[in-house]
Amino acid sequence: MSFEELPHTADVKIRAHAPTLETLFSEALRALMQVMYGDDREGGILREVDIEAPDDEELLADFLSEILFISEVDGLVFAGADIRIHGTTLHAVLDGELFDRVRHAGGSEVKGISYSGLSITRDTNGYMLDIIFDV
Amino acid sequence: MIEGVKRISNIEWEVPVGYIPDMRVPGRFFLSESLGNMLEPGALQQLANVATMPGIIRHSLAMPDIHWGYGFPIGGVAAFSLESGVISPGGVGFDINCGVRLITTPLSLKDVSGRRDLIDQLFNAVPTGVGAKSAKKLPARALEEMMVKGARWAVENGFGLPRDLVRCEESGCMKGASISTVSDKARQRGIPQGGTLGSGNHFLEVQVVSEIFDPVAAKAFGIREGQVCCMIHCGSRGLGHQVCTDHLKLLEAATKKYQIKLPDRQLACAPLTSPEGKDYFSAMAAAANYAWANRQMITHETRRVLSKMFRIAYEDMPLVYDVAHNVAKFEDHVVDGKSMRVCVHRKGATRAFGPGSADIPPELSTIGQPVIIPGSMGTSSYVLRGTATAMEKTFGSTCHGAGRVMSRSQAKKKMTGKEVTENLLKQGIIVRAPHDNAIADEAPDVYKPSDEVVGVVHEAGISRLVARLTPVGVIKG
Numbered sequence: 001m002s003f004e005e006l007p008h009t010a011d012v013k014i015r016a017h018a019p020t021l022e023t024l025f026s027e028a029l030r031a032l033m034q035v036m037y038g039d040d041r042e043g044g045i046l047r048e049v050d051i052e053a054p055d056d057e058e059l060l061a062d063f064l065s066e067i068l069f070i071s072e073v074d075g076l077v078f079a080g081a082d083i084r085i086h087g088t089t090l091h092a093v094l095d096g097e098l099f100d101r102v103r104h105a106g107g108s109e110v111k112g113i114s115y116s117g118l119s120i121t122r123d124t125n126g127y128m129l130d131i132i133f134d135v
Numbered sequence: 136m137i138e139g140v141k142r143i144s145n146i147e148w149e150v151p152v153g154y155i156p157d158m159r160v161p162g163r164f165f166l167s168e169s170l171g172n173m174l175e176p177g178a179l180q181q182l183a184n185v186a187t188m189p190g191i192i193r194h195s196l197a198m199p200d201i202h203w204g205y206g207f208p209i210g211g212v213a214a215f216s217l218e219s220g221v222i223s224p225g226g227v228g229f230d231i232n233c234g235v236r237l238i239t240t241p242l243s244l245k246d247v248s249g250r251r252d253l254i255d256q257l258f259n260a261v262p263t264g265v266g267a268k269s270a271k272k273l274p275a276r277a278l279e280e281m282m283v284k285g286a287r288w289a290v291e292n293g294f295g296l297p298r299d300l301v302r303c304e305e306s307g308c309m310k311g312a313s314i315s316t317v318s319d320k321a322r323q324r325g326i327p328q329g330g331t332l333g334s335g336n337h338f339l340e341v342q343v344v345s346e347i348f349d350p351v352a353a354k355a356f357g358i359r360e361g362q363v364c365c366m367i368h369c370g371s372r373g374l375g376h377q378v379c380t381d382h383l384k385l386l387e388a389a390t391k392k393y394q395i396k397l398p399d400r401q402l403a404c405a406p407l408t409s410p411e412g413k414d415y416f417s418a419m420a421a422a423a424n425y426a427w428a429n430r431q432m433i434t435h436e437t438r439r440v441l442s443k444m445f446r447i448a449y450e451d452m453p454l455v456y457d458v459a460h461n462v463a464k465f466e467d468h469v470v471d472g473k474s475m476r477v478c479v480h481r482k483g484a485t486r487a488f489g490p491g492s493a494d495i496p497p498e499l500s501t502i503g504q505p506v507i508i509p510g511s512m513g514t515s516s517y518v519l520r521g522t523a524t525a526m527e528k529t530f531g532s533t534c535h536g537a538g539r540v541m542s543r544s545q546a547k548k549k550m551t552g553k554e555v556t557e558n559l560l561k562q563g564i565i566v567r568a569p570h571d572n573a574i575a576d577e578a579p580d581v582y583k584p585s586d587e588v589v590g591v592v593h594e595a596g597i598s599r600l601v602a603r604l605t606p607v608g609v610i611k612g
Contacts, residue, residue, distance in 0.1 A: 009175065009202055009539045010209055036265060057400075058387070065380045072373050073323050075266065099266045106570040108543065109265045109334040109612075111376045112229035115383070115400035116181075116205035132205055134229045135335050135543070 003031045003129075012108070012133045013117065019126035022083045025060055025090070028129060029081050032064055035133055036071070037104040041079040043095035051090040056120045059090055060131070064113045067094070075099040108135040137171075137179055146591050150183050150195075155398065158186040163528075164197035164210075165595045170587060173540050177203040178210075184398045185213050189406070190220025192470055192477060196529055198484050199591040200538030200583065204228070206401035209483035212532040214468060215407065217476055221395065222412045223404035224386060224419070226480030228461040229379040231419050232426035233337075233370030235507045235535075236303075236457035237518065237604075238434060241447055242363035244343045247607055253444060254565045254608040257339055260436040263612040264569035265334050268327040271432075278325050278425075282314050285424030286457075289431035296450060299431065301496050303457040304486055304504075307427040309464070313417035317374075318381050321418075324373030325425055330432035334612035336536075336577060337369040338509075339437065342516060342604040352520050352601045355502045356455050364604055365441070365452075366516055367433050368509050369612070370461065371426035378422040382415040407478055416463065423462055430457060455518065456505035458485050460535045467493065468530050479530045487521035487533035487598040495521070506598045510585035511537050512566065512577050512611070513559050516604045517589045524596035533598040534589065537582035546581045547572065555579075568611035577611060 003016035014031045018024035033041055049066055053059040070076060078096035114132040121128050141149040143163070148171075150162030162182040166174065178201050185207055186195035192214045201210035206225020215221055247253055262269055273281075280288045286307025289295055300306050332339060344362045347353045358364070371378075389405035389412070390397060397403070405412035438452045463480045470477070488495050488504040495504040503520035510516040514537070525531050541549070550558075552571025555578045559566050568574050586603075593600045 005542075005544045007542050007545065009542055010204055012543065058384075062384070068380075069320050069324070069377065073320075101266065101569075104266065105264055106572045107265055108573075108576065111335075112380055112383075114205035115387075115403070116225075118400070134205060 003027045008132060012135050014131050014133065016129040017125060021056065021085050021127055024120065024127040024129050025063060025083050026081055028060060028064060028131060029067060029078060032067060032110060032133060033078050035135065036107040036110055037077045038106045040103045041077050042097045043079045044097050045076060047076065047094040049092045049094060052088055054088060057118050059088065060120065061113045061115060061118060063090055063092065068110060077104050110135055137174065137176055146595050150179060155180065155183045157396065158183055160186050160191050160194055162186050163194040164201055165199045165591055165597065166201065167587060167591050170199055170583060170591065173583060174201065175203045178208040181208040182211065184402060185211060187398055188221055188402060188404060189395060190216040192216055198532065198534040199588050200483065200534045200536055202538045204482065206399060207480065207482040210534065210538065211482045212480065212484045212529055214477040214479045214530045217407055217478060220407050220478060221404035222407050222416055222463055222478055223402050223480065224379045224383045224415060225402040226482050227419060227463050228482050229376045230370040230461055231375035231378060232423035232459045233461045234426060234430065234457060234459040235366060235368045235509050236430055236434065237364055237366050237455040237507045238452045239357050239455060240363045240365065240441060241451045242445055243361050244363065246445060247341055247363050248563065251565050253341065254567050254610060256440045256444060257437060258567045258610045260440050261339055261433055261610065262331040263610055264573065267331050269330045271330055273326050273329050275322065275326065278322055279314050281329065281425050281428040282317060282421035283312055283424065284308055285427040286431040289428045294432045294435035299454045302454040303427060304459050305494065307431065307457065309420040309423045311417055312420035312424050314421055316414045316418035317378060317421050321374045321377035321381065324377050328372040328374065329429060330436065331372060332369050332433060332612045333372055334573060337612040338609050339433065340366045340609040341607045342366055343607055344602055345605040346603040348600040348602060352502045355499055356505050356518060356601065357453055358455065358518060358602050365437050366507065366509060367430055367437065369430060369433065371422040372429065374425050375422040378418045382418055385411055386415060419463060423459065427457065456507055458507055460485060468526065481532055483535050484532045485535045486531055487525040488531045489521045489523040489526045492526065492531065506533055508534060508585070508589055509536050511579045511582035512609055513562060513564055513579035513606065514585045517585065517600060518602040519589065519598040520601050521598055522596055525598060529597050533592045537585040537588055539581055540583050541581040543576045546578055547575045550578055551575055564606050565608040566611065573611045
């Protein structure tokens with residue numbers, strides 16, 4: 001499992017690899033949180049999320065959009081998530097902490113999850129994701 | 136320049152029909168040869184993608200700050216027929232009515248030069264950065280009024296002057312806003328963020344007018360050489376982001392329902408005549424109004440700080456103008472010799488209505504609409520005026536800023552925030568941000584040179600230079 005930032009002038013483009021769809025989604029969540037709040041994130045507060053969407057890309061975009069909403073409104077920063085996907089539905093238990101102005105202020109606010117350039121493909125090791133966050 | 140692109144003049148280029156399949160009209164963009172060297176193929180692809188959308192009129196356009204975005208390119212402009220055309224959140228963006236405004240002051244450079252306390256006080260007065268919340272606790276009813284009345288709500292509640300409203304595009308309030316199309320989620324995000332700046336490229340900058348190009352227009356706009364001004368750049372915050380996210384999903388379904396073939400899912404759209412298209416428009420207008428109220432509240436805090444610190448009257452800091460960068464609007468334009476109402480999408484572009492146009496202040500009707508173009512942190516910003524040429528060529532539009540040339544991760548590798556701050560201080564520019572990274576991300580050389588970008592729009596005649604402003608101090612989000 002891993003993710004890296006690829007060159008993109010205006011926004012943040014992420015490429016992630018993972019053996020399963022669930023771990024790929026988990027990597028996407030970690031990437032989003034790192035862009036927004038940096039590396040120093042701990043668990044302790046749990047939140048559950050349920051999403052339904054017609055395809056994997058939309059499921060991921062909706063999942064990450066829901067994270068943006070919860071993170072902003074409840075002031076939560078997530079370290080990771082336990083994710084289950086069955087067909088077109090997703091259930092996630094998010095693990096995070098309250099936003100700390102000192103430890104979490106070094107990132108960039110993500111305005112939205114773009115469908116442009118969003119792709120989930122199978123490769124020899126599992127799955128590969130390309131995704132652009134609007135910052 | 137990139138292969139397959141036709142040169143129309145030394146600064147105007149055409150992407151012909153056939154550049155990608157299913158284009159309905161050609162693409163047109165404005166760019167100098169040297170700026171062309173920075174053009175990404177992805178941006179041209181996006182310009183061509185827009186040309187495939189139903190009901191697009193004349194050209195898919197891009198301004199000289201064109202760069203690779205999502206959906207439309209940044210700097211993209213397109214007008215759509217009300218009968219056969221579509222409306223798309225991909226032509227507006229997540230930050231609905233991200234925009235910029237400029238106020239003048241009676242102060243001169245000597246009053247503010249080296250005054251770190253001024254920048255500190257502005258930084259304390261305006262919440263900035265990731266996770267920032269407003270000290271004002273807005274009731275839900277106030278939020279609804281912000282979405283319907285826009286800047287007028289702010290003025291009625293003591294955050295400005297009635298004359299501010301005539302100096303805003305759309306008088307700071309888009310008609311057709313409907314709060315019933317704005318989700319509870321969007322409202323929850325909007326309540327704590329009224330009067331906050333946000334992060335990324337948003338800023339509040341103290342500037343000085345360093346050069347006047349057009350004395351007649353400058354006088355009409357109330358700008359004189361040596362004068363201290365304040366520029367505010369921000370948008371509709373989480374509320375606007377959520378409106379875009381919500382309606383993008385609804386329009387994704389509508390795209391399938393109306394069997395619209397698109398080359399990019401982010402261009403999801405619906406006919407302007409459809410319920411889905413109308414709902415997106417009214418939600419977008421509500422978010423645009425929230426953004427105008429937000430900029431008005433920040434203006435109020437800025438005036439209060441300046442007023443108290445320099446003992447100048449609040450009323451002596453008039454608004455020059457406020458323009459929207461990310462918006463879709465119904466406007467009248469001449470198409471094939473006939474005036475018709477169209478839906479103009481501007482995604483990182485500025486309205487630049489020429490002399491005699493409707494919806495510009497009557498006292499400026501012979502001059503043209505003021506156009507405010509922010510530079511990057513260390514470089515000049517500009518005031519221009521709208522022109523008849525813009526009305527003919529670009530549906531009354533021009534550029535919106537400098538346009539990035541370097542990613543944020545590259546920027547951080549090149550220089551730390553501390554180094555950028557020190558370099559700017561050597562030039563007499565004081566910078567404050569909640570974190571050093573926000574400064575590194577937005578260093579001056581991650582942007583195209585702003586003077587070259589405005590040089591192209593001036594040469595193309597789609598707006599004309601009026602004044603140049605140089606930064607003295609800036610707070611970044």
